[in-house]
Amino acid sequence: MATTRTAKPLVVRRRARGGRRSVVLTVLTGLMLVYTLLPLAWLLINATKTQEGLLGSFGLWFADDFALFDNIATTLTYDGGIFTRWLLNTVLYVVVGAGGATLLATVAGYGLAKFDFPGKKAVFAVVIGAVAVPGTALAVPTFLMFSNLGLTDTPWAIIVPSLITPFGLYLMWTYAAEAVPGEVLESARVDGAGEFRTFFRISLPLLAPGIVTVLLFSVVTTWNNYFLPLIMLKDPAWYPLTLGLNSWNAQAATAGGEAIFHLVITGSLLTIIPLIVAFLLLQRYWQSGLAAGSVKE
Amino acid sequence: MTMSRRSLAGAALALCLAAAACGSGDTATPSPAAASDTDLKAALEAGGTIKVWAWEPTLKQVAAGFQAKYPKVQVELVNAGTGNDQYTALQNAVKAGSGVPDVAQLEYYALPQFALAKGVTDLSAFGAGQLDGTFTPGPWNAVRSAQGVHGLPMDSGPMALFYNKEVFDKHGIAVPATWEEYLAAAKKLHEADPKAYITNDTGDAGFTTSMIWQAGGKPYKVDGTKVGIDFAADPGTQKFAAAWQQLVSGKLVAPISSWSDEWYKGLGDGTIATLVIGAWMPANLESGVKAGAGKWRVAPMPQWEAGGKASAENGGSSLAVPEASANKKLAYAFVKYATVEEGVQTRVDAGAFPATTAQLNAPAFTGKEFPYFGGQKVNEVLAASAAQVAAGWSYLPFQVYANSVFNDTVGKAYVDGSTTLLGGLKSWQDASLKYGQEQGFSVQ
Numbered sequence A: 001m002a003t004t005r006t007a008k009p010l011v012v013r014r015r016a017r018g019g020r021r022s023v024v025l026t027v028l029t030g031l032m033l034v035y036t037l038l039p040l041a042w043l044l045i046n047a048t049k050t051q052e053g054l055l056g057s058f059g060l061w062f063a064d065d066f067a068l069f070d071n072i073a074t075t076l077t078y079d080g081g082i083f084t085r086w087l088l089n090t091v092l093y094v095v096v097g098a099g100g101a102t103l104l105a106t107v108a109g110y111g112l113a114k115f116d117f118p119g120k121k122a123v124f125a126v127v128i129g130a131v132a133v134p135g136t137a138l139a140v141p142t143f144l145m146f147s148n149l150g151l152t153d154t155p156w157a158i159i160v161p162s163l164i165t166p167f168g169l170y171l172m173w174t175y176a177a178e179a180v181p182g183e184v185l186e187s188a189r190v191d192g193a194g195e196f197r198t199f200f201r202i203s204l205p206l207l208a209p210g211i212v213t214v215l216l217f218s219v220v221t222t223w224n225n226y227f228l229p230l231i232m233l234k235d236p237a238w239y240p241l242t243l244g245l246n247s248w249n250a251q252a253a254t255a256g257g258e259a260i261f262h263l264v265i266t267g268s269l270l271t272i273i274p275l276i277v278a279f280l281l282l283q284r285y286w287q288s289g290l291a292a293g294s295v296k297e
Numbered sequence B: 001m002t003m004s005r006r007s008l009a010g011a012a013l014a015l016c017l018a019a020a021a022c023g024s025g026d027t028a029t030p031s032p033a034a035a036s037d038t039d040l041k042a043a044l045e046a047g048g049t050i051k052v053w054a055w056e057p058t059l060k061q062v063a064a065g066f067q068a069k070y071p072k073v074q075v076e077l078v079n080a081g082t083g084n085d086q087y088t089a090l091q092n093a094v095k096a097g098s099g100v101p102d103v104a105q106l107e108y109y110a111l112p113q114f115a116l117a118k119g120v121t122d123l124s125a126f127g128a129g130q131l132d133g134t135f136t137p138g139p140w141n142a143v144r145s146a147q148g149v150h151g152l153p154m155d156s157g158p159m160a161l162f163y164n165k166e167v168f169d170k171h172g173i174a175v176p177a178t179w180e181e182y183l184a185a186a187k188k189l190h191e192a193d194p195k196a197y198i199t200n201d202t203g204d205a206g207f208t209t210s211m212i213w214q215a216g217g218k219p220y221k222v223d224g225t226k227v228g229i230d231f232a233a234d235p236g237t238q239k240f241a242a243a244w245q246q247l248v249s250g251k252l253v254a255p256i257s258s259w260s261d262e263w264y265k266g267l268g269d270g271t272i273a274t275l276v277i278g279a280w281m282p283a284n285l286e287s288g289v290k291a292g293a294g295k296w297r298v299a300p301m302p303q304w305e306a307g308g309k310a311s312a313e314n315g316g317s318s319l320a321v322p323e324a325s326a327n328k329k330l331a332y333a334f335v336k337y338a339t340v341e342e343g344v345q346t347r348v349d350a351g352a353f354p355a356t357t358a359q360l361n362a363p364a365f366t367g368k369e370f371p372y373f374g375g376q377k378v379n380e381v382l383a384a385s386a387a388q389v390a391a392g393w394s395y396l397p398f399q400v401y402a403n404s405v406f407n408d409t410v411g412k413a414y415v416d417g418s419t420t421l422l423g424g425l426k427s428w429q430d431a432s433l434k435y436g437q438e439q440g441f442s443v444q
Helices: A010-017 A023-046 A051-056 A068-114 A120-132 A135-149 A156-162 A166-179 A182-190 A195-224 A227-232 A241-253 A261-294 B002-021 B037-046 B059-069 B084-096 B111-116 B137-143 B165-170 B179-192 B205-214 B235-249 B261-269 B281-288 B328-339 B342-349 B357-361 B378-386 B399-404 B421-438
Strands: B048-053 B073-078 B103-107 B159-164 B220-223 B226-229 B274-278 B296-299 B317-320
Touching: A023 A261, A051 A261, A051 B261, A068 A120, A068 A156, A068 A166, A068 A195, A068 A241, A068 A261, A120 A166, A135 A156, A135 A227, A135 B084, A156 A195, A156 A227, A166 A195, A182 A195, A195 A261, A227 A241, A227 B084, A241 A261, B037 B328, B048 B084, B048 B328, B059 B073, B059 B328, B059 B342, B073 B328, B084 B103, B084 B399, B103 B111, B103 B328, B111 B317, B111 B399, B137 B317, B159 B165, B159 B378, B179 B235, B205 B235, B205 B274, B205 B399, B226 B421, B235 B421, B261 B281, B274 B281, B296 B378, B317 B328, B328 B342, B342 B357, B357 B378, B399 B421
Parallel strands: B048 B073, B048 B103
Antiparallel strands: B103 B317, B159 B274, B159 B296, B220 B226
């Protein structure tokens, strides 16, 4: 574990590497860019089509009619405006679940990095072990447990499991170990600051990039969460967007069901916009936080 | 995406079925709630709330009608997923012993699984046994077993040949009356227009079993917990496999999966010229394939012998009352309202295809002209098919699982020709029997 801190600034390393150009790398990155943006372009183009236009036109170009705004309006009002409800549900799960997860990971990671207590090694082993277990594997046992508690089909069934993020905890732990110098804490203590004051006034600002990284990770995970809600929730009134869109998609595959692929596509577009905005706004922190977590020595 | 989700759901289902089929010993045995009509009336007047799990869209109006008639009863209609998703959820809820709905929509192929695991109530205690003759034979036989009546038929899917008349006329193809003519039409069409196919098929368990059913096959032998599968010795299976193999080997079926966006597209632009499918299809064509308006027609299902009159059921659902329901009387009252009483007409008016003989034979129903089908009286053909469903078919008591592994076995015959349909059916049989054995069935 990184108890000896070397505050070698990352920026310096990056600058030392800069300047060289490689055609191969540029081409590869370009290809990667196209590969990544193509599905988005497809989504954007096809969100402008009506159901008929969608089926009757080439996938990567516009149909004759431009129906994006109609589609958005229909998506928001279809089936009594259930999409808005799903959006609000998702926001609730993200704010409480991912927000809570970040808070817990920060506090716990800081505590583990900066304080010595008996059983720390055991905690470390459990956390590392927990990182290795995929959430999907735990979904069914979690379901049975929540069912015994009578919490299935309630928002708690989504929020409570989302609060636990072993990976976030581990990230905060290593980040706190590096970003908050022990000397600073020492001097704060010598100056008479209590532990809480030290944490909020001194450590928290230093931890900000790490916190944003963990926050982004948990927001993305919670926003895209599919399998857990799938087995926990039955009532569409509590669905997050992922499940809701899937139920719209599945509706085409049943006797008497109405095929609404255009709304599924427009809904998907609306669903990813908040994530894109979050990334663009928090990009800076995200990069530095990720890099800091990965660097050792 | 769909595949991985399916296999996950399948895994979860498998896990829970293990407990369900072995008899959920830890849950309290509910009291046998026999009830007469007066009991039901009293329950309806006392009122209460029932939770209904169903994805069928017209049930919304049925629930509204039911509440208007019995103002003290609240119906909470919940779409807990379509088909397999809902079965997984229901198995999980039954296993967990909480969150079980009072009424659940179960497709006919899935009902035996829940009936055998005692997941659903025997409705004969409420007088369902006296409904003999109310429903057409196909669906009525599908909800009954020696143990009782496990659900009431909500809709039915007697099969027919839906064909794109415009495509047929363009290439001078006559409507096939036999499967031999159907194969000839498939060749003629694809030769005339390489982009057009007689139909689509990438391996569909429901379609395959229905086709074997129509051919007079009875590959599944089920007697309580004794289960046997024999595709190789089943003449119906052989007939179907021999004919269909020609289509698959000749690449005469479009490699498009049913219900995909490509499928809806193909139905509209003439790529897929026919569908042999259940009678609920008109509503789907009308709402999902607007580009096909005026082009489609319906004819009787092609026959294995010229002049024959055999048909089969494809799809269709029942409404059942889970054993763990706390309010079975109200639940049954709702099921009866939706499947026998006023609810049937509500659903028919909304475009559903009923399972009740009264509605099927009503002149207003059979005489209805469908503008989408060029004014054809489509229901005449479909109702005739309902009366011709071959007798003696049964599904496996773990058909939900079996169908979930269909694509891993028979599906291979469609992908690269590494196996034939018969070879695939053999692997499907082995996989199904193995699973049955693991679940505690005695396999023959």
